Amino acid sequence: MYDLIYKTSTVLPEDVTLAIKKAVAREERNSVAKITLDIILKSIALSSARGLPICQDTGTILVMIEGRPDKSIFRLEESIKDAIRKLTKQGILRQNCVCSLTEKNTLDNTGMYVPQIHFEPADRPTRISIMLKGGGSENMSTQYSLPNSKIKAGRDMEGVRRCLLDAVFQAQGKGCAPGILGVCIGGDRASGFLIAKKQLFRKLEDKNSSSVLASLEKTVLKQANELGMGPMGLGGKTTLLGVKIGHAGRHPACYFVTVSYSCWATRRYVVELNQKGEIKKWI
Numbered sequence: 431m432y433d434l435i436y437k438t439s440t441v442l443p444e445d446v447t448l449a450i451k452k453a454v455a456r457e458e459r460n461s462v463a464k465i466t467l468d469i470i471l472k473s474i475a476l477s478s479a480r481g482l483p484i485c486q487d488t489g490t491i492l493v494m495i496e497g498r499p500d501k502s503i504f505r506l507e508e509s510i511k512d513a514i515r516k517l518t519k520q521g522i523l524r525q526n527c528v529c530s531l532t533e534k535n536t537l538d539n540t541g542m543y544v545p546q547i548h549f550e551p552a553d554r555p556t557r558i559s560i561m562l563k564g565g566g567s568e569n570m571s572t573q574y575s576l577p578n579s580k581i582k583a584g585r586d587m588e589g590v591r592r593c594l595l596d597a598v599f600q601a602q603g604k605g606c607a608p609g610i611l612g613v614c615i616g617g618d619r620a621s622g623f624l625i626a627k628k629q630l631f632r633k634l635e636d637k638n639s640s641s642v643l644a645s646l647e648k649t650v651l652k653q654a655n656e657l658g659m660g661p662m663g664l665g666g667k668t669t670l671l672g673v674k675i676g677h678a679g680r681h682p683a684c685y686f687v688t689v690s691y692s693c694w695a696t697r698r699y700v701v702e703l704n705q706k707g708e709i710k711k712w713i
């Protein structure tokens with residue numbers, strides 16, 4: 431767990447780095463957008479080479495554990511917390527957990543419901559997914575209840591498209607663009623955000639198995655990048671690096687569109703463990 435969290439904090443996933451490199455090639459020579467992306471790429475390379483955090487903001491630590499439910503799952507939870515405490519002491523993770531009652535920083539990145547650990551039973555070897563989700567980008571995440579007359583969004587895919595473009599427009603580059611949208615259509619107020627966040631584990635180059643959603647992802651990515659906000663909201667052709675949309679069953683009376691906005695520093699990895707609890711492979 432120490433190796434997994436250390437890498438998540440210091441090495442940006444290849445697909446995200448590659449998307450930023452492609453974005454640099456798209457931007458005008460000597461433009462603020464190009465200079466900004468160049469600085470981001472330089473920073474990514476330095477973090478990886480020196481084993482330093484990609485961003486000063488550790489973010490919120492989200493962990494998903496999938497596997498056969500047995501006692502080892504509780505040992506995993508303890509290992510994750512121990513690794514987080516150790517990495518916080520070493521300065522690889524910033525002290526990012528504040529008690530909401532006392533307003534005191536817990537100083538070790540653990541606290542009430544922190545880190546967030548979700549267990550999902552699955553009949554296969556244990557998989558751990560971890561994400562360090564930036565606070566600035568989390569502030570830009572949002573949820574729509576359709577219909578929404580303000581943005582003329584009805585309960586259909588056109589309505590969803592309007593919500594997603596509105597979310598990007600409202601962010602105006604805040605939350606450290608270029609970003610990635612994780613989206614859930616349907617679900618309820620709580621499940622919508624978790625399912626939207628889970629979409630962010632998908633690789634940027636993957637293709638949605640639903641042709642309707644694959645086409646919507648492509649359209650929103652293209653249209654969001656035509657809005658002109660650009661990296662950090664300073665103008666340019668790259669406002670988003672990706673759009674990943676999932677869906678969930680909904681109550682007949684409700685139609686939620688939930689957007690989990692992630693920054694360029696989208697830090698997430700998934701590993702599979704062997705029976706001893708060691709990392710067998712990086713997925």
Ligand code: SF4
Nearest residue numbers: 485564566567606693
């Ligand atoms: S939103 Fe992302 S890039 Fe911006 S400060 Fe937070 S973690 Fe860093």
